Amino acid sequence: MKILADQNMPLVEQYFADFGDVERFDGRNLQPEQLVGVDILLTRSVTNVDKALLTQADKLKFVGTATIGVDHIDTELLAERNIAFSSAPGCNAVAVAEYVISSLYALSQENASSLHGKTIGIVGVGSIGSCLRDKLSLLGMNVLLCDPPKYEAGELAEHIELDTLLAKADIVTFHVPLVKQGPHKTLHMLDETRLKALKPGMTIINASRGDVIDNQALLALFEQGAKLDCVLDVWENEPNILTPLLDYVRYASVHIAGHTLEGKARGTQILYQQVCELEGIAALKSLDDFLPEPISHSVTLGETFNLDDIGRLVHLIYDVRRDDGILRSKLASEGFDSLRKNYPPRREFSTLSVAANSACEGALAALGFRINE
């Protein structure tokens, strides 16, 4: 079998070599002729898999994207052509939730304001949104949820409309797929009108897709003096982002919210499991076979460590300001895609085992740290 995989997808050789020859491609520049004779195509979010790309795909039987988002894939076309497809649902949900939590603690430190008692609105309550809901509720935040598709399907008990959520929340974080049309369209769901209605001092976090916020309208609002704390991991028109926005955004990153080693590796593993199923063989390889040792294993917290100190522990594992610094210092010289490709290793909270006092144990466990018995 011939397997064609994005050059930035980790562990493909380790997982797939038993199936056949693995060749790599540049995700933004895959050409139709490269698909001649290919059985399995493994992509990330930067490759549009559409009619034009598949014109010469004569043997393709499986397309996999090691991502949660599928807005770059024409799934109807794949179904029509009887090509099996899988994304990697949930693969980096924990990583994105940890990106948001790291941002919240960084803002709370820099603004000298506690997260306790703050109201956060989560827009999109799927894998990421529900993971965040569970963690933030245990940190003493009031959580509001907005997810019309889930609510209408009877899968979500609480739900408030987006405009009500925006009016009530101190912080709003977006975790929706990019949907370009229809009743639950998310393209520019934060448009000029909604942006203008935001209360001064609000925090807006977008780690979903750049097009969910109208970036030009956001820039215009900032230029008119709006006071918002904005955290952007995703941008309209990546990799050619609207750089003047950087002057106003508190933390900015190059679409890496999901890029923990675990999150990326889980994406490859899920596709491996799908291909094993397609081929009718047992999936024997697992993530633990491949992940490196974390740089720190365990920490013992003193009796005086309290809930207000949790941010320091979060930032020991991941501080979003590292990634903000990388973007600001290197975007002009290296470019957006190169910064993504060379993203420094980042681990998840679960790599740290914590001996904690009883006052903090519950909150730390909820955040995902391992608690020493």
Ligand SMILES: NC(=O)c1ccc[n+]([C@@H]2O[C@H](COP(=O)([O-])OP(=O)(O)OC[C@H]3O[C@@H](n4cnc5c(N)ncnc54)[C@H](O)[C@@H]3O)[C@@H](O)[C@H]2O)c1
């Ligand atoms: N920045 C990153 O690195 C990164 C990483 C992973 C995922 N993402 C993005 O985040 C998105 C969400 O990921 P997920 O795993 O939670 O997906 P998911 O499919 O599990 O959940 C998405 C939720 O959004 C809801 N939704 C759809 N339209 C909506 C609307 N108009 N208003 C409110 N809710 C709506 C859906 O009903 C669903 O519950 C992905 O589609 C992807 O685009 C970004």
Ligand SMILES: O=C(O)[C@H](O)[C@H](O)COP(=O)(O)O
């Ligand atoms: O949808 C996703 O899973 C994320 O946006 C994903 O982390 C994007 O990263 P990429 O595939 O471009 O490396």
